[in-house]
Amino acid sequence: MSIHLYGYWRSSATYRVRIALNLKNIAYQYHPIHLVKDGGQQYSEDYLRMNPSGLVPAFIDDDEDFTLNQSLSIIEYLDERYPEPLRFLPNHALDKARIRGVAQDIACDVQPLANLRVLNAITELGGDANARTAWAVKWIEKGFTAIEKRLQTRAGKYCFGFDVTLADIVLIPQVYNAKRFGVDMTKYPLIASIDENCNELEAFQLAAPENQPDAT
Secondary structure, eight states: OOEEEEEOTTOHHHHHHHHHHHHTTOOOEEEEOOSSGGGOGGGSHHHHHHOTTOOSOEEEETTTTEEEOOHHHHHHHHHHHOOOSOOSSOSSHHHHHHHHHHHHHHHHHTGGGGSHHHHHHHHHTTOOHHHHHHHHHHHHHHHHHHHHHHTTTTBSSBTTBTSOOHHHHHHHHHHHHHHHTTOOGGGOHHHHHHHHHHTTSHHHHHHSGGGSTTOO
């Protein structure tokens, strides 16, 4: 099998790539990297040789002989190399920019603030479990408030009309994180509706964290 994905079942960045691979009907081999066990398997010498950032995911395409490590980069590569059966980004420049904007709202401004490295740092600085949760909820709610407003004039069944795009692929894992931290999703009815619609699709269901072989 030429496509390899190294990741962690509950990593939202890995989750995004799983959704994209499923939507493109691309077979791949999954290699679990446990972010806590053994001091964090992402810090092993073998993994760091492949992905010096020590983060997940890592994506390898044996046919092209290269490795990618950023989820949005991986997803856009898949979209360009495998244009069928659907495109994650449209050809129209403005529409493409708007979709990327929402995806980056989450991937750049929301998710990184509550990832494992940041939560661990809060603990190292003396914060307890309640402090970690409060921190995550604060930034997720701030991001979702803006995204809910941004999508008001654009959303249909999904973030942008009636076709799944990059924005949906990035949004759904963040909703999963929000629920895990106890965010009240009734405050974001549009986002909650999009989440429900996406999770009716098999590609999203198969990518869900609880359906991964390393889920614990």
